[in-house]
Amino acid sequence: MSEEEIEAVAGLLEDETARAILTRTSREPMSASELKQQCDASGPTIYRRLERLRERDLIEEQTRxxxxxxxxxxxxxxxxxxxxxxxxxxxxxxxxxRREDMSDRFTRLIEDI
Known part of the structure; x- marks a missing residue:
């Protein structure tokens, strides 16, 4: 991993809101509005952190x-x-x-064919 990538990931993990998002969602997937309440942060702050976490592939979006x-x-x-x-x-x-469930592996396999 490049020095820039290390700094970006370290910066995310240093951020209290990003850490709260990761720890809260490790128990169960949560929506942005649920995270807003759980993390005691504004909606824009939650969305910015989610975007940064997605950019580094540290969080994934699912449909409930x-x-x-x-x-x-x-x-x-x-x-x-x-x-x-x-x-x-x-x-x-x-x-x-990173986590990878069976459906992700299957999808990747099919896409590679």
Whole structure:
């Protein structure tokens, strides 16, 4: 990972709202409005952090169907299990262990065919 990417991920993980989004959604996927309440942040702040987390592939957007109203809600879930920082011979190395469920692997397999 480049120095710029390491700084971007470290900056996100340093941000209290981004950390709150990751920890809250690790229990269950949440919508932006649920995150606004849970994280005690404004709507624009939540959306900015979600965008930054998506840019670094640290969170994923999912669709939650509403069986009663027929509408769908966008919810967010973390796309990582572990972030590891290693110092080796004067260089920092960052490794992100991302989540990937069976449906994602199947979709990727089909797209590669």
């Amino acid at each position: 169907p509403d069986p009663d109203g027929g509408h769908h809600t966008q919810v967010y879930a973390p796309n990582l299990r572990r972030v590891t920082v290693e110092l080796d011979d004067g260089e920092l190395h960052l490794e992100i262990d």
